[in-house]
Amino acid sequence: MPNTQQAMRRRNLSLVLHAVAAHGPLSRASVAARVGLTRAAVSTLVDELIRDGLLVELGPSRPGTVGRPGSALQLNERGPAGIGAEIGVDHLAVCAVDLGGRVRARTEVASANRDRTVGPALARLAELVRQVAAEAVREGLRPAGLAVAVPGLVARDSSLVVRAPNLGWEGVDVGPALRAALPGLPLTVDNEANLGALAELWRGGHDPAPRDFVHVSAEIGIGAAVVLDGRLLRGTHGFAGELGHVPVRPEGPACACGGRGCLEQYAGEEAVLRASGLSPEQAAAQHPGPGGRIALLAERAADGDRRVRRALDGAGEALGIALAGAVNLLDPRTVVLGGALTPLAPWLLPALERELALRVADPARSGQGAVTVSRLGSDGPLLGAAHSVVQAVLDDPAGLREAAAVTGSGA
Template sequence: MFEERRLYGSTTRREAPADQASVRRSNLGLVLRHLRDAGPRSRARIAQDTGLNKATVSSLVAELADRRLISAGDVDRAGSVGRPGLIVHLDGRGVCGVGVELNVDYVAILVLDLQGTVLVEHRVALDVPELGAERTLDEVARLVREAMAAAEARGAVPVGLTVAVPGLVRSVDGVATYAPNLGWRDVAVLDGLRARVDLDCPVRVENDANLSAIAEWAMGPEARTPDLVYLTGEVGVGGGLIVDGRLLRGAGGLSGEVGHTSLGDPELVCGCGRRGCWETVVGLTALLRAAADPDDPVHDHGRDLETRLAELAARADAGDERTLAALTQVGTALGTGAAVLINVFNPQVVLLGGYFAVLGRFLTEPMAAELRQRVFGPDLAGARIVLSTLGFTAAVRGGAHVALESVFDDPTLVPATGDDGASPAVGS
């Protein structure tokens, strides 16, 4: 029996009484997700894979085509008996999801269409703590307006927007309850954006590490790994935890704050006000403090973060002793905390994101040495340390992916073209 597992929201589809319209919406979503996850298929193959009967699949495919969510490709001649069918594939270029990230050093935005094609991508260097919440939201609103206009110019209508915030988030009303490295408490991100931008689509606010983990699970190098730990490498350090293919949110949705475990230097004050948090020894601030004097350009929040990290990498490649010692120090501390996560969650993969990935070639050796000393199970309990290839786009990609989930949950949200002849024909 075909089983559908949904990552966002940590839910699995259950059998429940439903009216005919609900069943049809569910089946439309089932076919659309299957084409996304399994790739182009004939109608006969879709029926075989999903357990739906062929007549039902034919009807569902016709409706999805009328909504321009799928289109026809080549003729399927492999093993065909009688008249060959057409291969159908995911289309959906007329809809898009928007991901936004607020972080200490920048704000970023990314727009994906239903096929996963990047339509718009932009990041602006910004000292968010200095700017404050209101002026930061002004800048975010400007980016959103520009990105949505660019997407609509390409014929893609936004179906959702997700904002990533590094801290505790109350998703029910979009309030950043506590983002210590931004200096924010009880900031109404959702209401603030809606007051600034005319948004005719759902808006969500989520923790950045959770969205990064979702992006890695959906489209990263270790996609669909059922047990995965993602570590953000920013000024703050968060964790996105995927256990048995589900995002682990915790009883109050506040899981993953691994940067505030007591694994750091007890003499160092964290952005949260406490002493000895893990991020005091592995966060970006810790690296910069150890690698460069306060007046060094790599500390300038107004400069692009990746440019600053490239300068550190160049110094390390040139053999600068202070930079290499700082990277070794951080890598070792990274191994100390990652060992705890491996011992507790026994993941298949520990993914290093953000600056951990950018400078990973200098961090992984001391990290691995520490892990070998501290992980209880043999061979790191089967865990592999992997550098993210999504870089600093993980959170915005995860946000755009979550925004698009509404279409996969209910494809009828996208209007049908009717009988105007504009929709692609899907043959038998």
């Protein structure tokens, strides 16, 4: 019975915190009405969340509420912070977000991580993590954990990068180097497409938020993630969503995965550059910095460069072929085009939607309007990483206090 009561209390703390996060500022009475608990029970839970620094009480609640006005509750802007990090092929990035989802600190640096020795890359990222965490502390926040997005396969519930072909990494455990940056705090590592999809679910700005979608994104490779009924589909080993290695033309060129004619060979960044008559090195020199090659393609397409537009049309066609299979198999509400693909959406979408219209079994689900373009763009994986830490706090606020007790950091 005590364990059952404790589990119920944990769940109720989360219900109250989620209610304020979604609808605040709210009075205690309004919270009680939303979560279906008595006012007395909610008041006790609220007091606990205030003591733990998760909620703050403002002045009287908004006018128009029923009964005597009470103090309004909102998330503490000087409470826990989620630290998110991203390892890209050409950059490293770190940010801190507060409980309300606002980015409070951020840094990004160009970094040629492809085939780079792992140790220096992780050491540099750890340095950036410490820098952003220190900035968050100066803002009055306290880091609650670190989540890291990587462009590769990550073993489920671990920090082991099984294979990241576009980095040249295989069997790399990023945990030891990065745990040292924020000792004692939880660390999670996940595929960048998964975290981009979660960012779309939590912070995509859709009304209502989609709960069933395929999220496809790209850097040098193509990644995808599937969200069904508001939950990320991970697969048995955590490798679900490898859309980039779906063959779209089986007789096509060899791929690093060992297959032939994979989507990545037609819609990946380097494939599009080659089809546009540009080498990756030329493109980087013409438009340096993170995301520069994609920016160059977008600029040339906007200027009417026919070769670039043909390359993007071919990439959109290949995307449509691969995504049609995913749509027929999973029946999602929509496909979300995210990550580095978003600046190229105007030139990818016509062919992509044309292929969906030809290939999707349900004609009402295909063609124009079948694909949504993410508002988060290339920030999706980084924001998804940071927000995953915040989401863990909202889902189990009691766990934050327990972790603080273990590390001796205080609530």
